[in-house]
Amino acid sequence: MQHFSPPDINPQTYGWSVRAFSTVKRMLGVNIKLHAGRNQVEQGHIFLFNHFARFETFIPQYLIYQEQKAYCRSVAAAEFFSGDERFTNYLHAVGALPNNMPNLLSVLAKDILRGRKVIIFPEGGMIKDKKIMSAQGDYSVFSPTALERRKHHSGAARLALVLDQFKQAVHCAHQRNDHDLLEHWVEEIGLDSVETLLERCHEPTRIVPSNITFYPIRITENFLKNSVERLTGKLPKKYAEELLIEGNLMLKDTDMDIRMGKPIEMAQFWTWWEKIVVRQAVEDITGLNDLFAMGPQSEQFLKRLAGTRLRHKTEQVRDQIMEDMYRLVTVNLSHIASALILEFLDRGTDTLPQSDFLHVLYLAARYVSHEQGIHLHRSLLYAETYRNLRDGHCEEIKQFLTSAQRANLVEIKDDNIHFLPKLKLEHDFHDVRMENPICVYANECAPVGGIKTAIHRALNHKQELTLDHWAQYFFEDEVHAYRQAKERFSAPAYEEINIQQTATADASPFYLAPVGEKVKKASVLLVHGFLASPAEMIGLGHQLAEEGYWVYGPRLEGHGTSPCDLRDRGWQDWMRSLKLGYDLLSMRSEKVIIVGFSTGGALTLRFAAEHDPKLAGICAISTPLRFANPNLMFVPLIHHANRLAKWLAAQEGILPYIINESEHPDINYKHIPIRALHELRLLVDDMEQNLYRVKCPTRLIQGDQEKVVKPESARLIRAEMAGTTPELVMVASTRHGIVTEDIGGTRQHIIDFVNRIERNL
Structure with missing residues (x-):
């Protein structure tokens, strides 16, 4: 029998196409992310994907080649091969075959045995509505050509199962030392030796169900659709919709998650007696085409039985693939x-x-x-x-x-x-x-x-x-967010900076319940300082809890994880952390008092300018307005130089970090991101411009000889607070961290202020 042999893959054209797509990918708005287990691409033979957009049909080949430098066969609609001959030749060169090609499954099976991968979209056409489940939970899709719902194509399942049968036939031929038949198969498939054939047939046949998820779907106009319509006139509705939706997927910021599932091995679907039937039925098989032709119409009883079981197994495998494939959706x-x-x-x-x-x-x-x-x-x-x-x-x-x-x-x-x-x-x-x-x-x-x-x-x-439940949920979210950020910034990419850090104190946010039966009306929010973590305030927190207050210590975003995390945060992110803590306590208590240290004090003063009705009073300690280090005046210049250097050279910048000589190395980062210092300057400037708006009771506490914030800052802040009359307490200290170390009775000054606010409620 004469068999049709398709044009082979052209490595030069394939490689050129991969490089061209890499270039185009950088220009597109789509962010492609492959989620695959270790060696998953290498071990898989047949990869099945759902189908939602035309351009996604080029992505799997590109990713598989990038992962393993393996060539892929793919199946495309026959209509793509009936037009321009040059385009048809190109499709063949990059591994595409028409879905109506004679002996298609046999050709694909040979390619797999030659070490290639096969990519199939079992839905057939694009499933625009993504409706793949009936009310009864069965999987099916709508065919726009047949105008009815149908089951998914089962060719991939049949391909894998028959290939598994062929491997059984090879094992049988090897066991009976039928070298002539083995050599015949080596020649038919195009392998270099019987040893290679036996090695390939020793591998389990694996199907890898995979899912492509786009997010978000946008329906706004884009220049691609508008440009085509200007050139060609008004488009038919179908094509206008595709240019609109798929143009937005490609051109606007879109996440394309490609998730590969657990490989499905065909051997698990055969029972022990079916394996015996198949082994005997394929003993005299001399070619792959004969295997694919085997079915209920076969003359021999064993072949009819094997064909009947194959049809049943094909449906079973197809249904398993669909279930696995659709459950791999990346949920957003x-x-x-x-x-x-x-x-x-x-x-x-x-x-x-x-x-x-x-x-x-x-x-x-x-x-x-x-x-x-x-x-x-x-x-x-x-x-x-x-x-x-x-x-x-x-x-x-x-x-x-x-x-x-x-x-x-x-x-x-x-x-x-x-x-x-x-x-x-x-x-x-x-x-x-x-x-x-x-x-x-x-x-x-x-x-x-x-x-x-x-x-x-x-x-x-x-x-x-209840509101108490909501508050507890919000706290658990903050703890969860901290752990996620900690894990994210523990990746090898950040190891060079992380390995030099000295902070060992627990940086988790804390939420303390009042000790004793008498619970105060107000609760207290404790906001830590720059480069530190909630550990800086937890000692004060326990003392306030002993006084009968609910106390919450938020973690300012970017803190307590890695300096690399802080580098990517702005002061508005820190303010959001304060607001989240404030909202949490607002659910728990009638009033909230905020105590902020250093940068936490600046955030507290800025927040107080918004006049929230539940805010009963604030205490700002060691709050910066003027810095003792004169070099900080150059921070904006260095920051902008870093941005320019990063833009020009795609590097970190000329000076991304400086060393922090911390009073509390077990709490603070050792490295200060220049951008974070710039954000601190922006926060202080914004705070200063809004001090006149603060109207609630305020106590300012400042060390009189400290070396981080100029002691005069407290008096300058007080002078600009025209809306209230702040109390000013100067503590005898050369240290900045007067809350953590409780220098000069700082904590008692804070507690006295909080208790007085409470008594006046």
Whole structure:
């Protein structure tokens, strides 16, 4: 029998294409991240992906080549091979084969045995609506050509199972010393020796289910669509939608997570008696094509039985692949928000306060982030992101709601969120991404069972949670965020700086309950200083708890982990940490008193300028306005020089860090990022400009001869606080850390002030 042999992969064209894509990738807005286990790419043979955008069909080949320098075969629609001959030749050169090619599965099997990988999109066409589950939980997709729902293509499963059968046939031939047949197969496949054939057939046949997740989906206009329409006139609706959605995926800041699942080995699907049947049925097989042709129509009983079992196993493997592939979705905040909106609609709720929606979403996100087996996008992976849902300052949810409003799916009016009737409408397959992205998100995450569980739990628990519960949740978030940041900045990339650090004190935020039965009306927020951590204030915290106060010590972002973390933070990030702590205590107590040390004092004074009604008073200790080190005047110059050097040379800058000679090396960073010093200067300037707005009771405490902050700073601050009459306490000290060391009775000065504020409530 004469067999069709496709053009072989051209290594030069393949390599050129990979290099060209690397260049294009740097120009695109899409951020490609591969999540794969160790040796996963090397061990896999057949890689299956879901299909949502046209350009993603080029990505897996590129990543596999980057990982292992392995060539890939891929299967594409036959229509791509029927036009321009040059394009057809190019597709063949980079490993693509038409889906209607004669003996396609046999050709792919030979390629695998020759050491190549195979990439298949089992959905066939693009699944724009991402609806892959029926109400009964079965997997199927809508075919826009057949206009009906159908099962996924099973070619990949059949390819893997038949290849597994062929390997059995090779083992049988080797056991009976049939060298002629083995040599025949070596020649047919195109291998160099029988030894290579036996080695390849000794490997289990593995399918690697993989999932591609894009985030976010945008429906705003882009220049690609507009440019094409200017050149060609108004586009048909289908192509206009694709240029809009997929142009935004490519050109705007978009995360493309590619996650590879656990390899599925074919041997596990055969029972012991089926293995015996298959082994006997394939004994006289002389070619791969004969194996793929084996089925219920075969003349021999064993071959008919083996073919029948193969068909059954193909469906079983196909279903297992689909289940694994879709559960690999990288779950993001838009998934949970979309599923939550549809749940509200199912419960008959189409309007509710926006704050209620955000609180339920926060709870659901929090519960999802603690679920086992769910793969999380950074919008859920890091507590510092989803915790901002509590006050509506989460950028991810702002983008989601803006997009939903633009699509006329929701309306936000008078602090209420309205779910509009369009959410319930059926949309054309080619319109749904543009008309109802909420439905698309919800469909994509439907196979991840933990999401619905988390949403139901959030809805059921919200009414039961007291303010005390919320406060405890917020504290747990802060501890979780600290541990995540600590782990993130313990990576090898930061080792050069981290290994030189001396800080050993526990840098976790602390939340202390009052000691004894008498609980004060006010609670106390303790804000640590620059380069330090909550450990700087915990001694004072325990003393205040002994007095009957709830006490919280937040960790200012960037602190307590690595100087590399602090380098990437601005003073507004530190202020956000203070506000989160303040909100936590506001749920617990009628009033809040803030005590800030050094930079914490500057943050405290700046926060007090906003006149929050629950703020009862502030105490600012060793607060900088004038610095003792005259070299700090050059910080802005060095900072901007660093930025220029980094931009020109893609390096850290001329002087990214300076050494910190700390009074408390067990608490403070040894290295000071120049950018962080610049941010400190910006904070102090902003604080100074707003001192006149502070109206609450204030006590300033300052060491009279310290060497970090000029002692005159306290008097200068007091003079500019026109809205109140601050008390000023000068402590005899040459040291800066008068709270940590409790020099000159500093802590008692603080406690006396706090107690007086409490008595006046």
